[in-house]
Amino acid sequence: MPAGADDLDRKLLDAIERLGRALRVARQRIATTLGVTTLQIEIIDRLDHLGPLPVGRLARELDVTQPTVSDAIATLERKGFLERSRSTDDGRITVAQLTVTGRATAATIRDELHALQPDPHQAHRPERAIALEVLLREILRLQRAGVITINRSCFSCRHYQPPTGGTPAHCLLLDTPLEPAQLRVDCPDHDPADGPDPPRSGSRSGPAVRRRGSAA
Ligand code: SF4
Numbered sequence: 001m002p003a004g005a006d007d008l009d010r011k012l013l014d015a016i017e018r019l020g021r022a023l024r025v026a027r028q029r030i031a032t033t034l035g036v037t038t039l040q041i042e043i044i045d046r047l048d049h050l051g052p053l054p055v056g057r058l059a060r061e062l063d064v065t066q067p068t069v070s071d072a073i074a075t076l077e078r079k080g081f082l083e084r085s086r087s088t089d090d091g092r093i094t095v096a097q098l099t100v101t102g103r104a105t106a107a108t109i110r111d112e113l114h115a116l117q118p119d120p121h122q123a124h125r126p127e128r129a130i131a132l133e134v135l136l137r138e139i140l141r142l143q144r145a146g147v148i149t150i151n152r153s154c155f156s157c158r159h160y161q162p163p164t165g166g167t168p169a170h171c172l173l174l175d176t177p178l179e180p181a182q183l184r185v186d187c188p189d190h191d192p193a194d195g196p197d198p199p200r201s202g203s204r205s206g207p208a209v210r211r212r213g214s215a216a
Contacts, residue, residue, distance in 0.1 A: 030112050034105065039072050041109060044081060044098065048106030049186065052097035054087060061150055081105055129181035136183055154183045158193030
């Protein structure tokens with residue numbers, strides 16, 4: 001390992017932790033204003049992003065136990081943010097979905113968190129795109145190490161075609177190029193795949209992946 005590499009990794013983790021802490025503080029402030037907990041904020045956010053979800057799935061999404069998420073959902077239902085119903089596919093499964101009030105609250109949360117984003121005229125796009133790619137690789141690494149359980153980013157998706165030669169990465173499902181800035185962190189169309197690490201952007205080789213509609 002090159003001298004200082006472990007120190008660089010440590011600093012990278014410290015920086016990510018610092019950013020995560022800032023986000024948690026912002027969420028706590030919003031939660032206090034709305035009279036809910038940060039877990040309840042996350043539940044509203046997940047249901048807004050992913051649509052109606054079974055309670056068990058929500059627990060996995062948030063890395064908490066099912067009783068914990070069930071308690072939070074019961075409170076949110078009493079406050080009118082969501083409602084529960086039986087799954088039409090399986091009557092034993094309870095599904096949670098946002099009410100009109102819940103969706104309006106989700107929009108408020110989004111607006112509040114949007115304030116954390118930099119001024120687009122000052123942000124350096126190429127550097128930020130590289131940072132996004134690096135962070136998504138770290139998420140993939142931690143998922144493979146069993147530290148992260150949910151990963152719906154491009155690098156863990158079966159529709160991701162790595163860059164080859166001068167051709168940028170591509171999403172086979174949406175049939176769209178995936179430059180580093182276009183990589184998705186939490187894609188609703190994600191389909192999990194196992195395989196080797198995706199090559200770096202600009203790499204001249206990568207595993208052969210068939211484009212949608214192309215010959216086998
Ligand atoms: S489906 Fe979504 S996650 Fe998968 S490669 Fe396409 S954009 Fe990325």
